[in-house]
Amino acid sequence: MSTDSFRELKAATGPAAEGQLARSSTAGQAPDADATPSAGTGTTQPGSRPAGRGKKPVRRKGLSERNRPLWMLIPGGLLMFVIIVIPLFLGIYMSALNLDQYTLRKWVSAPFIGVDNFVEALTDSPLLHSVWLSVSYSLIAMVVTLPLGIAAAVATQNAFKGRALIRSIFLIPYVLPSFVVATVWRTMFQPDGVVDSALGTFGMDGGLWLNGPQTYWTLILVQIWASWPFIYLLALSGLQSVDHEVHEASALDGALWWNKLRYVIFPYLKGPLALAFLIGMLHHINNFTLPFVLFGVPAPADVEVLPILTYVTSFQSFRFGLSAAMAFVSLVLIAIPLFIYLRAVKLDDAETPGGKK
Amino acid sequence: MRFTPSAKLAAVLATAALALTACGGSGSSSDSTGGAVDGAGKKLSVLTGVNNQYPEQQKEWFKDIAAKFKAKTGADIEFETFASANDELTRIQTSVVSGQGPDVYSLGTTFTPTAYATKAFVTLSEEDWKKVGGKDRFNQAALGISGPDAEHMAGIPFVSRPFVMAYNKDLLTAAGIEKPATTWDELAEQAKKMTNAGTGTFGLATGYKDNFDPWKFIWAMSVQAGNPLVDGTNLKMDDPTVKKAYETYFGWLTKDKVVDPAAIGWSNSNAVAAFASGKAGYLMMTTSSSVPTLDKSAIAGKYAYSVMPTTAPGETAPKGDGDKAASILSGDNVVVADYSQQKDLAFAYIELITSKEEQLNYQKIFGELPANAEALASLTDPKLQPIAEAAGKSKATPFTGAWGDIQLGLLNVTVQSIPDLANGSVDDGALESRLKDAQSKGQASLDRAAKS
Numbered sequence: 001m002s003t004d005s006f007r008e009l010k011a012a013t014g015p016a017a018e019g020q021l022a023r024s025s026t027a028g029q030a031p032d033a034d035a036t037p038s039a040g041t042g043t044t045q046p047g048s049r050p051a052g053r054g055k056k057p058v059r060r061k062g063l064s065e066r067n068r069p070l071w072m073l074i075p076g077g078l079l080m081f082v083i084i085v086i087p088l089f090l091g092i093y094m095s096a097l098n099l100d101q102y103t104l105r106k107w108v109s110a111p112f113i114g115v116d117n118f119v120e121a122l123t124d125s126p127l128l129h130s131v132w133l134s135v136s137y138s139l140i141a142m143v144v145t146l147p148l149g150i151a152a153a154v155a156t157q158n159a160f161k162g163r164a165l166i167r168s169i170f171l172i173p174y175v176l177p178s179f180v181v182a183t184v185w186r187t188m189f190q191p192d193g194v195v196d197s198a199l200g201t202f203g204m205d206g207g208l209w210l211n212g213p214q215t216y217w218t219l220i221l222v223q224i225w226a227s228w229p230f231i232y233l234l235a236l237s238g239l240q241s242v243d244h245e246v247h248e249a250s251a252l253d254g255a256l257w258w259n260k261l262r263y264v265i266f267p268y269l270k271g272p273l274a275l276a277f278l279i280g281m282l283h284h285i286n287n288f289t290l291p292f293v294l295f296g297v298p299a300p301a302d303v304e305v306l307p308i309l310t311y312v313t314s315f316q317s318f319r320f321g322l323s324a325a326m327a328f329v330s331l332v333l334i335a336i337p338l339f340i341y342l343r344a345v346k347l348d349d350a351e352t353p354g355g356k357k
Numbered sequence: 358m359r360f361t362p363s364a365k366l367a368a369v370l371a372t373a374a375l376a377l378t379a380c381g382g383s384g385s386s387s388d389s390t391g392g393a394v395d396g397a398g399k400k401l402s403v404l405t406g407v408n409n410q411y412p413e414q415q416k417e418w419f420k421d422i423a424a425k426f427k428a429k430t431g432a433d434i435e436f437e438t439f440a441s442a443n444d445e446l447t448r449i450q451t452s453v454v455s456g457q458g459p460d461v462y463s464l465g466t467t468f469t470p471t472a473y474a475t476k477a478f479v480t481l482s483e484e485d486w487k488k489v490g491g492k493d494r495f496n497q498a499a500l501g502i503s504g505p506d507a508e509h510m511a512g513i514p515f516v517s518r519p520f521v522m523a524y525n526k527d528l529l530t531a532a533g534i535e536k537p538a539t540t541w542d543e544l545a546e547q548a549k550k551m552t553n554a555g556t557g558t559f560g561l562a563t564g565y566k567d568n569f570d571p572w573k574f575i576w577a578m579s580v581q582a583g584n585p586l587v588d589g590t591n592l593k594m595d596d597p598t599v600k601k602a603y604e605t606y607f608g609w610l611t612k613d614k615v616v617d618p619a620a621i622g623w624s625n626s627n628a629v630a631a632f633a634s635g636k637a638g639y640l641m642m643t644t645s646s647s648v649p650t651l652d653k654s655a656i657a658g659k660y661a662y663s664v665m666p667t668t669a670p671g672e673t674a675p676k677g678d679g680d681k682a683a684s685i686l687s688g689d690n691v692v693v694a695d696y697s698q699q700k701d702l703a704f705a706y707i708e709l710i711t712s713k714e715e716q717l718n719y720q721k722i723f724g725e726l727p728a729n730a731e732a733l734a735s736l737t738d739p740k741l742q743p744i745a746e747a748a749g750k751s752k753a754t755p756f757t758g759a760w761g762d763i764q765l766g767l768l769n770v771t772v773q774s775i776p777d778l779a780n781g782s783v784d785d786g787a788l789e790s791r792l793k794d795a796q797s798k799g800q801a802s803l804d805r806a807a808k809s
Contacts, residue, residue: 101474101758102809105453191622191779210566210622212776296568298769315446317762317802318471 095325101318110321117325125313126304127326131333134306137216138284141223142277148224149231149276150269154261157239174229182293185222186210189294210295215303219291223284230283231276238272239265274345278338285334306330394705396432401702404448404459406689407438410649414722422710430705452694453477460697461706464690466502467754467764469512473504474758474806478511478692479700480504488704489513490711499728501686501753512690513707514728516719519747520573520684521662523632523640523647528558532638540668541578541605544639548615551638560615562637564623565775570642571606572767573685578602580752581679582669587755590807592763594796598669600788603770605670607783621778632656641665644687645724645744662743664750683750688728758809762802766795 095117097103103110121127156167173181188194189209199206209218242265250264288307291299297316299308306326313323408415415438423434437459439445445462452458453475464472472478479485486492492500495514504510524537532551538544548560564570579586582598593599610616617623617631629647632640633654640647642665651660664683667675675682691710693703709715716727717735726741726748727733736745754760770791777783 100805100809101471102806104450105475105477107454190619192619193622208621208776208779211772211779296566298765298772300775301773312765316765318758 091324092328094321095328097321099319099321099324104318104320107320113321117322118329120322121326121329125322125326126301126309127329130304130306130309131330133216133302133304134285134330135334137220137223137305138281141220141227141284142280144220144224145228145231145280146273146277148228149233150235150273152228152232153235153239154265156236170232171229173226174233176226178226178287178289179293181222181226182290185218185225186294189218211300213302215295215300219294219303219305222290222294223287226290227280227283230280231273234272234276235269238269242268270345278341278345281338394430394432394701396430396699396702396705399432399699399702400435401426401432401461401699401706402435402437402459403461403706404437404439404445405463406445407440408723410646411723418719418722422715425715426706426709429709430702432699432702434706449475449477452696456696458694458696460694460699460703462692462694463515464512464692466512466686466688466690467760469502469690469692470505470756470760471758472692473511473756474809477695479695479697480509480511481513485700485704488701489707494711494713494730495728496730496733496748498681498686498749498751499688501751502756503690505756511692513692513711515689515691515711516716516725517688517728517733517748517751518644518646518725519687519744519751520642520644520665521744521747522665523643523651523660523662525632525635525638525656525660527656527659528635528638537639537663539664539666540672541666541670542668544666545605545609545613545615548609548638549613552615554614557617558636558638559617559631560613560638561609561641562628562631562639563609563616563620563641564625564628565610565616565621565771565778567624567628567642568768570625571771572764573642574606575599575602575767575770576685576754577665577682578605578669580677580682581667581675582672583676583679585678585755586763587757587760587803590803592796592800592803594763594766594799595792600792601670603774603783603788603792606771607774607778610778611782618779621775632660635659645726645741648724648740662740664743664747667750678752681750682752684747684752686751686753688726757803757806759799759802759806763799766799770795 094107096112096114097107097110098113098116099107099110152170156163156170190196191208195209196206207214209215246264250260255264285305286307287305288311291303291305291308292311295303297308297312299305299312310323310327310330313319313326419434419436423436426432426434439448445464448458449462449472462472462478481489496517499514499517500510503512503514522537528551529535529537529547532547534547534550538547544561551560552558563574576586579596579598579602582601584593584596584598586593586599610618610620617636620628623631625642628637628640629643629650631637633651633656635656640660643662645662651657667680667683669676669679691707693700693707697703710719711729713727713729713732713735716729716732719725720727720732720736726744727736733745733748736742755763757763770788773791774783774788777787
């Protein structure tokens with residue numbers, strides 16, 4: 001999962017950021033800052049990326065819009081259709097079927113039961129509880145990782161001896177596969193394990209980490225540990241896009257570090273961080289490996305997050321129809337706030353570079 | 358076990374699944390009793406679990422069997438392996454939906470009812486049974502989970518993997534115990550004698566966080582008290598016998614204090630490790646697969662296996678089928694796909710691998726108990742005797758497609774009780790409400806099974 005998001009990140013920040021990560025000390029050569037925010041829309045609208053690459057997208061818009069070679073979208077569009085749209089509609093169709101191990105063999109002719117699965121998902125299953133758990137845990141983890149990531153990025157912005165090493169070390173949690181992270185933490189959190197005995201030396205009783213109410217916080221803690229470098233990476237790419245002249249100008253104006261950070265640097269970070277927030281939230285909500293390996297199934301009721309619930313419904317109870325309905329309901333529930341968020345931070349709006357102001 | 362980037366796809370993708378007690382085998386070698394099948398120029402496709410413990414030997418075995426099969430029928434065999442239960446379920450799902458794929462599958466026993474419910478595998482007729490060497494060649498107990506009744510069987514037993522307990526001979530002798538316990542009450546008494554918290558020695562080693570063990574205890578104690586859990590279309594999980602079983606199982610930790618308190622975080626392998634270090638009198642719910650580990654440990658030569666108790670807690674003798682419920686019926690079955698175009702060839706292959714000779718050969722290489730009755734009876738290693746005995750005293754879990762859900766419900770009661778276990782006692786009301794919850798979910802699942 002982590003490699004995927006790294007790819008997304010690269011795609012999102014475009015070739016500019018990629019180049020900068022490679023030769024981070026030559027920040028002065030950073031191309032037009034427009035590249036970051038407008039390219040950010042690349043994840044939602046792949047077609048608009050060529051416009052973001054240009055130096056002055058706004059002025060060239062008229063021309064490029066007149067002769068846009070839209071047909072070039074066909075291969076990509078076709079793939080999207082096959083890989084995303086068809087399964088999505090199949091999923092919606094499945095959610096209206098009474099599809100289980102008894103009907104799987106001829107699944108197309110499984111009994112059609114309309115909205116029954118949706119009714120059961122909403123009234124007679126832990127779905128809403130799971131949505132609440134997923135969203136709240138994702139949000140808490142996100143709110144904690146944001147300052148951590150920014151602080152780490154700011155701390156490694158200026159050159160110092162051993163910076164490259166520190167930067168590499170910061171990325172370790174992000175590079176490790178989720179499975180490994182979860183296995184290691186699971187071992188450390190065992191009753192009488194490393195964590196408990198470490199707390200014991202301070203006279204504290206850690207309690208149960210892998211069962212009971214505390215599991216919720218265990219999940220958040222491990223998620224934070226695993227995902228803050230992602231924020232760090234995006235914050236770093238944002239910092240790289242700050243022109244050398246801007247530093248000079250603020251220095252000439254006599255701005256001290258906090259004012260400079262608050263009024264000069266942070267506005268540059270707004271775009272990348274808004275994007276990081278979005279991608280991060282989606283990753284947390286969809287993170288299956290971490291809770292699955294940490295707690296196993298059946299999961300303690302306090303960490304029965306969405307992916308675990310859909311997994312158990314599909315592959316332990318074999319209620320494929322019901323779990324498709326659950327997945328669809330949660331998709332809608334999560335899509336609404338995301339849509340509002342997208343409008344609010346204007347990430348989906350190529351004309352208004354979100355990172356600028 | 359990746360989850361797709363969006364929740365919607367999760368349900369769509371036909372990946373994954375637990376419930377399988379993975380592993381599987383395929384068998385080997387020839388005795389040419391079966392009717393000659395001419396398979397010249399044909400190729401049989403066999404899907405079986407990868408053996409992580411003996412990967413090299415497994416490759417050798419594939420080659421060996423393929424050669425013998427060729428000699429017998431003239432056909433080739435193509436072995437495919439799956440690495441996990443997930444892989445297997447994916448293969449089964451795609452094959453079932455598309456109607457093409459391997460001819461022969463290996464299935465874990467507890468997954469057989471679910472597979473049977475898909476109706477994608479051949480239910481053997483009398484004729485078919487003859488082609489695999491006759492029903493009589495198998496250990497009759499092993500047939501218990503091949504189908505819903507004697508006339509409708511799809512699973513052909515290949516190996517048995519019954520559950521037994523191991524005991525530390527030195528610790529038992531030191532505590533003045535002559536014979537391993539045969540009732541659960543006696544087991545707790547003996548465990549108390551061996552427990553010495555000062556030295557970190559405990560009477561029993563078992564993992565409360567294991568994904569399978571807890572429900573097997575509850576199932577065994579309930580069945581031995583006369584409650585089969587599933588009675589026709591009714592689930593009996595709200596029965597007092599089930600509650601008593603949980604109380605006994607939890608009581609080892611909270612009341613008798615004969616289990617290491619850390620066991621609330623243990624899986625079965627942690628329990629094996631504790632036993633292997635000589636810190637436990639009994640190792641519960643283990644199989645012959647623990648032999649290689651234990652023989653390399655500090656207690657090599659100092660342990661033995663025994664059949665687990667068959668008398669329910671609080672009782673003096675087994676009730677109902679209790680004396681036949683020393684273990685769940687566990688092992689691997691092979692099934693033939695309904696869509697297969699070469700079923701006779703498939704049966705000839707199964708006839709080959711379930712022959713006495715090949716079953717003994719397989720036992721020698723991989724340590725798995727034969728499902729072939731003659732082969733089982735001819736085992737002479739005294740260490741394996743109790744395990745062979747347990748194979749004869751294994752009782753099938755209820756044959757219903759709802760069993761996966763019921764098993765999950767039984768396990769879930771333990772999972773949700775672990776915080777209470779850590780605090781030293783499980784509240785009576787909480788236990789009852791968890792049981793009630795499991796009962797209603799399991800009953801709903803049974804109702805669905807009855808309808809289809």
